[in-house]
Amino acid sequence: LSFLLITATDLETDHIHKILKPLPNYKKILKTYNQSFTYYIGVLGEYCLVHIQSDMGSVSRGGSLTSITHAIQDWQPKAVIMIGIAFGLFSDKQAIGDVLISEAIIPYDNKRVGEVETISRSPIPPSGSILLNRFKNIKDWSFKLPDGNDAKTIPGHILSGESLVDNLAFKKELIKKYPNAKGGEMEGAGVFAASSIYNKEWIIVKGICDYGENKGENKEAFQKLAIESATSLCLHAFSSRIAFKDLGFIPLDSHQVKKNQIIRK
Secondary structure, X not given: OOEEEEEOOHHHHHHHHHHOEOOOOOXXXXXXXXXXXXXXXXXXXXXXXXXXXXXXXXOOOOOHHHHHHHHHHHHOOOEEEEEEEEEEOOOOOOOOOXXXXXXXXXXXXXXXXXXXXXXXXXXXXXXXXXHHHHHHOOOOOOOEOOOOOEOOEEEEEEEEOOOOOOOHHHHHHHHHHOOOEEEEXXXXXXXXXXXXXXXXXXXXXXXXXXXXXXXXXXXXXXXXXXXXXXXXXXXXXXXXXXXXXXXXXXXXHHOOOOOOOOOOO
């Protein structure tokens, strides 16, 4: 298995499964289990992967930290990629459907709350250097937005916390404290923590579905557009047979996959 793919909502999972293909000699994506975790095994682009859906957030019982830790133990993937939806910060510079690519994660919940001021105590861990380089250097990807413009990729720092942000005042506070941030989500801190334990490269790739305020009546349509854009970018990235060789990714037809070769957990 080349990599672990993780999502956090049913919507994200549904769209991932629309673009996953079955392994050779199988008619559909494999579904298997281990303890309280469900895994899906399929093909994205040129590579075999295992997919797991976590709960929203990093630190709940089924959150990204626990889910990824168990998945790495069970499957030993070479890298971890989280795909999904996120909030942007700047409606004048970003469009719904643009894709955030994590240069680093800012776990903003880790802080010291004093009498006078609140001080962040979080590290700002960088994403995997190879994964980041490959995603930042995608130049020939195209995904049309409803207004006719192409979606953009936006590399940068991504906020990660347990709060579902839908409040202008809170968003402004985050921007003031973290001026380099481009957007935010809820699972990235767990992705970093679990991946770093096992020295795995990781990256977050999430489409912008709102701006952290007044999600409104178009919420579902915007979320659908955001995940379609993010999945399109990932499919494009992993359609290269050579881009990820330095991570040990092997194109699927370079090693025959036969029935029963995948060990069911």
